[in-house]
Amino acid sequence: MTDIEQRLREAYDGQHLPPSVRNRALAAIEEVRACQGGAGETLTRERSGLLPSAEEAIVPSEALAFSDCSEARRAAAKRNSAPAPWRPRPRFVAALAACLLLVLAAFGVYGVYQTPSAYVDIDVNPAIELTVNPFGIVIGADALNEDGRSVLDAVSVVHRSYREAIDALTRSEILARYVSDDSLIDINVITENGHQANALIEDSDAALASMPGVHACHRADAEMREEASAAGLCVGRYKAACELMELDPSYTLEDCAGMSMRQLRDCIDACHGENDDQGEEIPDNSHNNGHGKGHGDGHGRHRS
DSSP states (O other): OOHHHHHHHHHHHHSOOOHHHHHHHHHHHHHHHHHTTTOOOOOSOOBTTBOSOHHHHHHHHHHHHHHHHHHHHHHHHHHHOOOOOOOOOHHHHHHHHHHHHHHHHHHHHHHHHTSOOEEEEEESSSEEEEEEOTTSBEEEEEESSHHHHHHHHHSOOTTSBHHHHHHHHHTOHHHHTTOOTTOEEEEEEEOSOHHHHHHHHHHHHHHHTTSSSEEEEEEEOHHHHHHHHHHTSOHHHHHHHHHHHHHOTTOOHHHHHTSOHHHHHHHHHHHTTOOHHHHTSOOOOOSOGGGOTTSSOOEEEOOO
8 A cells, every 4th residue: 555545544534424435435546546457546636745634535536436437347348349230120121122012013014014015017108117015005116218217207106005106197197198099008917916916907907997098907927027127128018029029020129119019019910910900909918828827817998
């Protein structure tokens, strides 16, 4: 025990303080000495070698003791304690799962919406191809010649139902410029869905009923469409060109691409030796049965 500590003890012994106060002060001194590793550091200020009063000695000693030890305990607790793992609440998990399901469902519907399920080739001399999704909505429109580009620039058909799109086309002034009483409007539907094919053909027939001239609606297969696309032609024009070139090899695809559908049909009829009156009828377009079903399954309105 140091001299200072001995004098503190003697000073405390000489004071008539309550035992509880004296014991608390002594305990604070011992605790401070233990926290400081027994170095025997001075705990109170020395005034002329004597303490002025017992109360003045008690207050700073207790404050220093509790301050130092509390800080040491907090440091030890901070080192030894680990953060508690975060656990999401059940309601939060359920809400998050519901949001994820909604996002996945939205992406799924959008994916189906953007999936082509049918193609409709419309050819007069303007030649265009409409891409239809499983919901019957037009999700794409391609012009296959310059006249077709003029029509699509003037008429908005994308993101509309096929019936609305074909109605908008048949009622447009731009398409009316290419259609006359002797015109031939040829439509080919390419899809593996029979129900959708029938619906598209019915909508086409209904929309074209008010148009002048003659119209014919057929169903074709994907193989024929690929061959026509490779040649840069609509399916109807490609089939007519193949038929004409088979009858008269002097014709080329380039020649056929520059003709209207009416001109192509007239050339085919002339090769068959038919007269002008017979040439107004629309014969079966199936020049090769090996191309698949639908080439001869035509629906059309013929002038009498």
